[in-house]
Amino acid sequence: MATQDTASQATPTARDRLRFVRQSVSHRLPNAGEGLVGYLFLLPALLVFTVFLGFPILYTLYLSFFRFEGVSNETVFWFDLGFFSYELTRIADLTFVGLNNYTALLSDSLFHQALFNTTFILLVQVPLMVALALVFAVALNASFVRFKGVFRTVLALPVSANLVAYSTVFLLMMQDAGLVNYVLTSVGLPAIPWLTSSFWSRMTIVGAVTWRWTGYNMIILLAGLQTVPQQLYEAAEIDGASRFEKFRYVTIPQLRPVLLFVVVTSTIGTFKLFSEPVIINGGGAPLDSTITIVQYIYQTAFIDFRLGYASALTYVLIAVVSLLSAVQLNVGGEGDA
């Protein structure tokens, strides 16, 4: 207020002095126009990002126009200053093939198969999982539910389960004479060939992935729910909204950004499926019906050593998924959110 008689100022405490130091630092921070501030906040992330992922990403892009011909350790550049020497060696022998890697994709039936499998799993898995996660999140946010902490923890745990362990258990459960069929047959349902039919083996993947990631997405949605203003529920309540209507007209629109996040990341996650099919379905069995794109990329790069082709595959994957995400974001009303 007005009455700042500096004379009466008590000697500042240690905490205050710390505050002054912080203040002088923070006020000396760059203070340029708004446009720049955004960049400044981005800077640390961007820096780490470009330093560590920039090279791999660009190198991969570069590779996608070449055929990998083997490792090379020929020195392309070096200097020696006595106290400091540097030697840059060529990484690989490459032959430029232009867009061949990309055009080859058009006729690669295995790639098409992988794309099909992934899309199939995606269409079943993402809606299922997001819906489940949403219902769990809303239920576990309700005031009347007790032991919320325990339930939240339990539901979110699967994602921390070790992949080998959980895949093993799934494999055991899904076997022809496994737990699931045991339960099914004991209630009079027919056993299902979870691992051997192409349809059901995809469903097994869907089940495993849903089991693992639902709780994780629930946690994210739960965090999003906390930002929904309580007063909107009150207004809706007054307007006569039922529980479902509140969910439909308040929760969903308010949660939209986070829902979008979940949908987009789940979609991406499905496209990146790798370990589950490898372990549970032994890498694409039966009949390549569970081979996924990333698995195919891995095979191409790590088994066949066709690094260029694998890079091209990757970029096509990125293109496909980016397109899909962009569609999701726009349909989800990113524009005016």
Added chain:
Amino acid sequence: MREETRREAVWQFLAYAFILLGAVLTLVPLYWIFVASTLDEQEFLSTTEPRLIPGDSFLQNFESLQARGNVQFVGHPGEMTQYVDFGFGYVYYDVWHLWDLGALESSIFVAVVYTLLSLVLCSMAGFAFAKYEFRFKKPMFYAILATLILPIQLLVIPLFLLMSQIGLTNSYWAIILPWAANPLGIFLMRQNMRSIPDALLESARMDGATEFQLYYKIALPTMKSSLAALAIILFLFQWNLFLFPLVILEQGKYTIPVAINQLVGAQRVYYDQIMVAATLSIIPIVVLFLVLQKQFVSGILAGSVKE
């Protein structure tokens, strides 16, 4: 009105039933992992009917896990070689050797450091994307989003090359830094921070806050729930990283997934030990969840603006 009470009761019942069912379905495989960890390997493998009662071999399995030569799952007290001799006795002081890290501790260490670092980077970037206008914002955002899709399987090679160029092979930094600016985290923070009312930031600006102060005095405290969720995401991301740690880390520094994978031999899979390790590795996560989920306080922005 009784009608309504009844409907309310039905709702509550349904909600509970749903949650319980979900919890049970979630727990079955986990429980089985646990059961397997308490069984003798032969018992686990030779049962044709699913076995659901824990056995008593947990400790024994744990011991055989610990007795493995090539991976140390849980660490042990280290040998402290640094000491001061006071004439009447020694005082050891080399804290870094108080404890030799096993995979469990390595994983915890790496995940904690990574989570803290990444929380800062992601929330800052998310804040920028959510609350500032700048040129190339959209393209930059989408570019970062696109890298979410990059399969690590392909990045491994150039990344390994990069790490060896900058001398970070077999260093925990090699698995901490590349994803410190986690696109997933940036995306999440951006989505959540959009719900911070602009008026709040404006009023802080009027109060003389620098832009950075807006971030850590207003945005962070009001985004507690989201930060908790992000912390979980980041922790788990690092906790589950496999391929790159495998490639870049050498024995003795292995994280849990890498260590567990060492139990999958060419001809033999050490199920008992895998299950013990898997069971143990869930414990830190349980603790983490129980701590962090308390941050999910609802209506955190309430009372800030009239609208």
Added chain:
Amino acid sequence: AGTGDPNDDSTQQNGGGGGGGNGTSGSSTTEGPAMADAVEVWGWDVAAKSLDLINDPYVEEHGGEVTITQIGRADLKDKFKSTLLSGSGAPSAAMMESVDAASWVDTGGLRDISDWLSESGIKDEFVSGKWGPLEKDGNTYALPWDVGPVGTFYRRDVMSEHDIDPSSVETWDQYIEEGKKLPDDQYLLNLPSNDYDGLWRMMFRQLGGQPFTENGAVNINSEKSLQVARILKRIRDSGVANDLASWSSGWFTAFGEGTTASLTAGAWMEGTLKAELGDTSGKWGVFKPPAIESGGPRATNWGGSNLTIPTQVSDETARRAWDYMAYTLGQKEHQLTMYEEYGIFPALKSTYESDAFDQPNEFLDGQEAGRMFADIAPEIPPYRYTIDTPAVTKAVNTHFRDMMNGGKSPKEAVDAAAQQVADRTDRDLA
């Protein structure tokens, strides 16, 4: 600063000859070009353990320091390939399966050891079938370690209970007939639908088949391949075969309980069985794998590894690594130590004379199986693993599964597989 190679004068080609060192012969290191002090060798499972056995004697005789790093098989491959492809971080030497050899060699990341090899003169001491995939353009990139001579392991108790005498079986057809004596819930063998290619390759090789002709054409639709396909189809159709994923727990369980009565696999399988199903000791026996047709060859191989040195390690290190390899793999007594301790079946022919192979095997009810395998080993036909082996594996698996379901005839299956390989690898059909 400038461009050019600062190490021009010491490239690997000159390493062996230029220095005039014969320290690489595996007997002496006192002279010749400098060798690094320490080497690190990567291996998996028992192989790594068996190398450990040789460390002490080696260090005692040759000095230096040897570290054996044990890494899971799949992990080792991923890790090693990453180091190869990125040109850094590789160990001094690593284990390499013959199946992978061709494609790994093809990356150019492995060191040519032919000079050292010829100098040491030990090349001929290994079974000749091993060398194919380790060589490219006349250069050699790895030293053979073990072979997997194939035998058919069987449960003596189960067989005799149902009056089957495996030792009298000569051909697969006979064996199938015998198998029909087993009751419905017991199977003669396992034919896992995720692993048709393993069995196919084993039999194909037994017949002397090659997946590619010498000039690189795809050959998996050859008459021999077709024969194998027919046999496999017959096995499936006859109902004597179980279908459990290999290495799965159920797979082991079935052998333990005798519901699957036999298993055709490399000699190393005995060790695995012993470890996994210790309580069935003494109930097992083994006989030479049945022939495809009466009087046909009964020697083939499954598995087998080698040691290789990456190009990226320094010459000093490479020399030390070679020295170590030649010592452990090229010397009879060390190979025998590994065989006796861990059942690693040597590729070094001279070992076969040892009476270590004549020891009665307790697990196999006293059978002197070692000798049988030692007899088989030198007769194993060579097999041309190439970088396209994975494509073959894939194609065979895919189309044989189709065949087993009745979707294709054997002929159609091998043709389709061949066509697929040809398409994906840009090769011609033979």
Added chain:
Amino acid sequence: MSTITLDTLRKEFDSGDERIVAVDDIDLEIRDGEFLVLVGPSGCGKTTTLRCVAGLEDVTSGTIRFGDDDVTDLRARERDVAMVFQNYALYPHMNVRKNIGFGLKLSTQQSSADIDRQVEEVAEMLGIEDLLGQKPKELSGGQQQRVALGRAIIRDPEAFLMDEPLSNLDAKLRSQMRTELQTLQHDLDVTTVYVTHDQTEAMAMGDRIAVMNDGTLQQVGTAEAVYRSPVNEFVADFIGSPSINLFDATVDGNRLDGPGDFGYRLADTTPVEGYESVRVGVRPEDIELVADGIDIETKVLEPMGNENYLYADLGGHELTARVASTARPSPGDVVSFTFDEDALYLFDPETGEALKTKTEGERPGEDGHVEEVVG
């Protein structure tokens, strides 16, 4: 369309370790079709009371009845009330049209066209017909408030609950809205509880006015009753703007002696019998500037257009007077005032209870229209 009865309604909040009593055992009956205005100082519990009636807060104790039905445990949506929130609570993701129509869409079976038509009518009445396509955050404060109002009045509820629905509107619009609201309420004949801090509004609109202070109900009565016959000093002080002038005076027979020059001879001493000192109250508009009376020193003169407010010093006490716009003493000028005994208020100095109010004939309790609750 029913009586609303609050029976010892109590609402406490937990805040940290203390419990805040926001509403303290209120008894109140709002008659069928009545327009009741709730006034009181900021933080006295008006909003909380309203929210309890709406069903948005769980009451700590007491009951709420709509007609004969105990609705205490009923949820808001079953009470069928419409409410204007003090903080608007608009749906940020819906445009104005949807915000207003939302209640109808949910609770009635009307066709979208019908709803649209009604939304447009309401919007026109509120002067926001041009804004129907806009989102709340694109609206000005007053526009938002009108949307919030529109959301309530479009419905045909059991009761209207309005929490300062006009506080962000300018005078013109406010008086216009006031009339509209009254007409509407009259037409629909809906029981209405209306919170306002605006004197004029309370006086002009309320069938009765309920004055609250610190969680307790002070007085309920017509505008005139609470103005002329406040039950205690608080009500007298709170109602009326500018506020009543209040000061202590000693009683000496029929003579009251106050600060400064203040001295007054009572014609009727009954009210002060037995008191040594009382609180004296004179409303600013009852003060007449005369040539010869009690002297005061002018401090500030505030021109209000049609009249002037005179702030003057009476023995260290600030005295406010509403004077004609022609009276223009300058600061420092000493003027003189007097007032009618009829216009004099007297209060018990301890309890604040009224001893004498403006019109003796309308003393609380004697008039059927006035109820009294002393907190």
Added chain:
Amino acid sequence: MSTITLDTLRKEFDSGDERIVAVDDIDLEIRDGEFLVLVGPSGCGKTTTLRCVAGLEDVTSGTIRFGDDDVTDLRARERDVAMVFQNYALYPHMNVRKNIGFGLKLSTQQSSADIDRQVEEVAEMLGIEDLLGQKPKELSGGQQQRVALGRAIIRDPEAFLMDEPLSNLDAKLRSQMRTELQTLQHDLDVTTVYVTHDQTEAMAMGDRIAVMNDGTLQQVGTAEAVYRSPVNEFVADFIGSPSINLFDATVDGNRLDGPGDFGYRLADTTPVEGYESVRVGVRPEDIELVADGIDIETKVLEPMGNENYLYADLGGHELTARVASTARPSPGDVVSFTFDEDALYLFDPETGEALKTKTEGERPGEDGHVEEVVG
């Protein structure tokens, strides 16, 4: 502590595909240390103007100067102004103490103890000293508003910007706060821009009043000037409560003929020369009930305590009159009124421009205190 100059300030918003002009080329100079009140109907652009001054909105065109410095492109924190937001914008995660002290903590080198002391002083002044430990969501609307106010006044800024800072307070508190604010502003001598929709407040507080309509500035002048000498019909209509009575009248020599019985003979015809018809304005307080005058029919009588509002019908037009509380015609009664020619307002029927206002001597432009901007 400097002049604030707005030079053709313009602010447009994009809303969907249309552009909304919220502030339309405003020129305004707020003098050093002046207390300027911005009034205007809801949605006219007051808040937007204030936000432009604060630096929270990028202006579309025009410049803003503080003293001689062009601050148009400066960011909010560099302008060193304090602001009370219309929607409060409190920090939800901080308690009241921290909310109020936040600005000082950030921008001064004072010790925490000092800041605390000042926070307590301010809180006391605002009557929220008991709430210092509470979080915003635990406060009533009025309490929130006071916290928002406290946050601004604790600082010692170049300028105060206040957006309806008292709109949620009751009359008593409001008038008290008004005085406090004025004293404070006076002591600090800080240039202040104050938005309110409250006539009384505008009149009482502002050194000058700026009237806005639809994004444009109508008139700037002292309270008296805008009240007595509005530049146009809009200002006349907007300022004054109840509003001025306005109707059309035909000019016939010196005679004005309006609706119903209305007829008036002008003594001075200069203002209406050349007009066939004009808009006539008479303020409610200038209407005198007389025995013989213009007849009107009483419709409603609103008792306001110290006076009554009379709503009557004048040939289909509603006429409002402020009459003494003793005058109590019943609905349906026909009464008769007149007024002084001095009190008559006349406006151009097309442009709304004032032809004659209350006191000719103070016509806009002739008086130094009155500036005029016609939108």
